[in-house]
Amino acid sequence: MKTSVYPPKPVPGDRIAVISPSSGLPGILPLPYELGLRRLRADFGLEPVEYPATRRMGSTPQERADDIHAAFADPTMKAVMASIGGDDQIAVLPLLDRELIRAHPKPFFGTSDNTNLLMLLHNLGIVGYHGACLMTEIGRPYALHPMTADSVRAALFTSGPYELRAPERFGDSGRDWADPETFRVEPDSEPADGWIWHRPERVVEGRSWGGNIEILSWLLMADREIDRDPAAYDGGVLFLETSEELPAAEEVFYILRSMGERGLLARFPALLMGRAKAWSFDKPNGPEAKRRYVVEQREAVLRALAAYAPQTMAVFDVDLGHTDPQVVIPYGGTVRVDGPARRITVTY
Numbered sequence: 001m002k003t004s005v006y007p008p009k010p011v012p013g014d015r016i017a018v019i020s021p022s023s024g025l026p027g028i029l030p031l032p033y034e035l036g037l038r039r040l041r042a043d044f045g046l047e048p049v050e051y052p053a054t055r056r057m058g059s060t061p062q063e064r065a066d067d068i069h070a071a072f073a074d075p076t077m078k079a080v081m082a083s084i085g086g087d088d089q090i091a092v093l094p095l096l097d098r099e100l101i102r103a104h105p106k107p108f109f110g111t112s113d114n115t116n117l118l119m120l121l122h123n124l125g126i127v128g129y130h131g132a133c134l135m136t137e138i139g140r141p142y143a144l145h146p147m148t149a150d151s152v153r154a155a156l157f158t159s160g161p162y163e164l165r166a167p168e169r170f171g172d173s174g175r176d177w178a179d180p181e182t183f184r185v186e187p188d189s190e191p192a193d194g195w196i197w198h199r200p201e202r203v204v205e206g207r208s209w210g211g212n213i214e215i216l217s218w219l220l221m222a223d224r225e226i227d228r229d230p231a232a233y234d235g236g237v238l239f240l241e242t243s244e245e246l247p248a249a250e251e252v253f254y255i256l257r258s259m260g261e262r263g264l265l266a267r268f269p270a271l272l273m274g275r276a277k278a279w280s281f282d283k284p285n286g287p288e289a290k291r292r293y294v295v296e297q298r299e300a301v302l303r304a305l306a307a308y309a310p311q312t313m314a315v316f317d318v319d320l321g322h323t324d325p326q327v328v329i330p331y332g333g334t335v336r337v338d339g340p341a342r343r344i345t346v347t348y
Contacts, residue, residue: 001206001233001234001236002207002232004122004125004126004127004207004333005126005127006330006333006348007107008078008105009078009079009107009156010046010078010079010107010156010157011157012157013047014047015046015047015048015076015077015078016046016047016049016078016079016080016081017048017070017071017074017077017079017081018040018048018081018083019053019067019071019080019081019082020051020054020059020082020083021067021082021086021113021114022064022084022085022086022088022112022113022114023085023113024053024054024055024056024057024058024059024083025057025083025086025135026054026083026135027056027057029135029177030055031139031177031178031182032135032136032140032177032183033083033134033135033139035138035139035183036083036135036138039138039139040134043144043149044152044153046079046156048081048134051070052067053066053067054083061088062095065092065095068092068117069101072101073100073104077106078106078107079106079107079108079109080106080108081108081110081132081134081138082108082110082111082114082117082133082134083133083134083135084112084134084136085110085112085212085243086112086113089113089114089116089117089215090116090215090218090224093117093120093225096120098120098124102125105124105126107155108121108126109128109129109131109132109133109152109156109328110128110129110130110131110132110133111130111131111133111211111212111241111322112133112215112322113212113215114130114133115130115210115211115212116215116219118130118211119219119331121331121332122209122332123225123227125332126332127331127332127333128330129155129328129330129348130208130211130320130328130329130330130331131151131152131320131326131327131329132151132152132328135177136322136326138152140187141175141183141184141185141186141187142183142187145324145325145326146325147165147167147325147327148324148325151164151326151328154328155328155330158348159347159348160347161336161346161347162346162348163343163345164318164327164346166192166194166195166317166319167192167319167325169189169191169192170189170190170192170275170319170323170324170325171187171188171189171190171323171324172277172278172279172290172323172324173187173279175187187324189324193317194317195316195317195342195344196315196317197339197342198302198305198314198315199311199313199339200313200339200340200342201339201340202313202340203336203338203340204269204270204337205335206235206236206270206334207235207236207332207335208236208333208334208335209233209237209238209239209331210239210240211331212240212241212242212243213240213242213247213255213256214242214245214247214255216240216255217258220255220259226264230262230264230267231267233264233267233268234267235267235268236267236268237268237269237270237271237335237337238265238268238270238271238272239271239273239320239329239335240271240272240273240274241273241274241275241321241322241323242277242297242321243321244277244280245280246277246278246280246282246283249296249297249299252300252301253300253301253303256301256304257307257308259304260304260308265304265308265309265312266308266311266312268312270312270313270314270335270337271309271313272314272318272320272335273301273316273318274318274320274321274322274323275294275316275317275321275323276294276298277321277322278290278291278293278294298316301314301316315344328346328348333347333348334346334347
């Protein structure tokens with residue numbers, strides 16, 4: 001698997017670009033956005049700088065591409081952070097000046113639809129950071145989650161190994177971001193059972209690749225950013241997560257089956273599967289429905305691995321996606337999965 005370079009890290013006092021490469025939700029849901037800006041200043045010592053489309057719902061792909069170019073080209077911006085995800089960043093990709101971005105490598109933070117930009121950076125040989133959208137993680141109601149804050153701080157400011165830990169509790173449901181009362185109480189949480197290991201007989205260390213599985217499926221369909229030679233991913237650590245759209249277990253299996261038929265799945269000796277989000281405002285599942293959804297999704301992943309990557313080690317319920325807390329995964333960076341010791345270490 002290709003080697004990517006870690007871009008220089010910011011230090012407290014530096015400026016950080018805040019952009020909306022997908023959706024301009026800051027414009028209609030300002031409370032978590034403004035809270036995230038305040039925390040970047042107060043908790044991380046960074047000075048956030050907004051770009052023209054950051055708060056603009058309905059901005060064009062070209063306007064968002066212009067913001068990306070401006071953020072990467074500005075030498076005073078020492079990192080770039082997405083405000084939130086969305087669903088059409090794929091339309092921005094063809095408009096991006098890859099040589100401009102390659103010439104100005106910077107740490108980029110984002111999840112979900114930002115898988116598009118993270119994969120582009122990976123293909124340019126630049127390590128990105130899957131995690132820490134401004135509104136969802138930095139602007140979390142009431143307070144930053146301590147585990148999220150620790151991971152984000154390490155990814156932002158330090159270089160070297162960082163061991164992931166399983167939380168004792170996690171949050172899956174949410175409250176209305178338009179209601180100020182949402183931000184005055186700690187989000188709901190429930191007990192976490194820890195990671196679930198499949199075939200933990202060996203140690204795998206490799207470069208990470210993956211992201212949101214629904215976005216990966218769109219990139220596969222559009223034939224963008226994914227190498228046509230599956231051997232390009234040999235020895236990597238695959239990480240995947242699902243969104244608040246709550247894709248059915250069968251849909252997750254179909255996507256993984258397509259990756260298997262393309263020869264991708266078997267290239268990865270280890271898979272980190274994010275804790276499945278099982279609740280949304282559109283699907284407010286109760287405890288039993290949530291449990292069933294999570295089990296069915298895990299079984300779908302295992303079925304795909306059995307068919308296409310029977311030797312792959314997998315770890316389920318890693319808090320790397322639409323989860324609270326959320327850990328940052330270096331995209332294209334080194335990840336070590338130690339099955340016998342039940343340890344996961346990333347290199348920031």
